[in-house]
Amino acid sequence: MPAPLSAVVDALETAYPPRLAESWDAVGLVCGDRTEPVDRVLFCVDPVEETITEAIEGGAGLIVAHHPLLLRGVHGVPADTAKGALVHRLIRAGVALYCAHTNADSADPGVSDALAGAIGLRVLRPLAPHAGDTGSAATGLGRIGELPSAEPLRDFVRRVAEALPRTEPGVLGAGDPDRPIRTVAVSGGAGDSLLDTATAAGVDAYVTADLRHHPAGEHLESPGTVPALVGLTHWASEWPWCAQAADVVRSAFPGTVDVLVSTRCTDPWNIRAQKESAQ
Incomplete structure (x- = not known):
């Protein structure tokens, strides 16, 4: 049987206690219903368009990301803003988001x-x-x-x-x-x-x-x-941490919750150029 989201969160917070987070940080559940079942989790460094698409296409009900989506205080998440659009997409797709940052x-x-x-x-x-x-x-x-x-x-x-x-x-x-x-x-x-x-x-x-x-x-x-x-x-x-965190959930829910580790590079730098010879 799938595990309730609350149980998966409990397992993550046992491994990565929120008390260890820096005072300025924003860790924990960003969106999602704690009573909903979760049978597949995607682990990634960055909760961005690319990894959210990967989670939806892969049938994951939860994304566990290292970096927070909403680190600084916000007063709203309208769908016509970059981060607001991601929040709306997650909710519409029924995908929860949990972030473990400086506590991890x-x-x-x-x-x-x-x-x-x-x-x-x-x-x-x-x-x-x-x-x-x-x-x-x-x-x-x-x-x-x-x-x-x-x-x-x-x-x-x-x-x-x-x-x-x-x-x-x-x-x-x-x-x-x-x-x-x-x-x-x-x-x-x-x-x-x-x-x-x-x-x-x-x-x-x-x-x-x-x-x-x-x-x-x-x-x-x-x-x-x-x-x-x-x-x-x-x-x-920080990418090696994804496999570590995936093992936390795999060990807590053997045979009931599938884990996926994103291999999509979310570095912003995707082009490299260098002179072929020094002058």
Whole structure:
């Protein structure tokens, strides 16, 4: 039998407790009737037109997304606005939407555990422990892990690229290509706010997304030894979490709720051009 939406939400909130969300965040059920049955769930990073179409065409009654659809306060969702149109489409199709954002970032395991696992790290501890959580010593933003053995930065950047889905911007590295990399900090999503934290942790490299020019440049010019940088696109850094979250629902409702993981790249960047030769 299908599970009621309320039961699926309960399973998700056990894995990704809302109390772990940042104060500015918007997590939880966006639309949907908690009493309605759910027999198929689509997991994705972004609740956008493309993934909503995928859910409807795939017969999913629930979308579980990492990014919130309505992060900032709104006073209405008219159908002639971009986000309002998505809300209306979801409701008309009978598809619920649930978002697990910074609560999934800080959960144990969470978004950064999935990223660390994808690139072959053994997780040691959080990068920035969650100060307010007494339920687990392993909650918090980012993770620190280690490789089975050290490898040159150039090889480590290739490892990351091979482990994650392809994107047009690809994976970038910054640092001495021959530098041995063994201990690594990772943070799914935009993580340049944790550059100083990664440096204080004494890791060899820091893997994250949306690294901005000035924070990255200032980091690399800092005195002393600082972590090499590996830059990803936002979507690629968080996509491994989708399979982790799908396992939560699969394990809670074996044989009764199907799970689908979207492989559609929702990075905004879809064209890459580069000069063929330097001048």
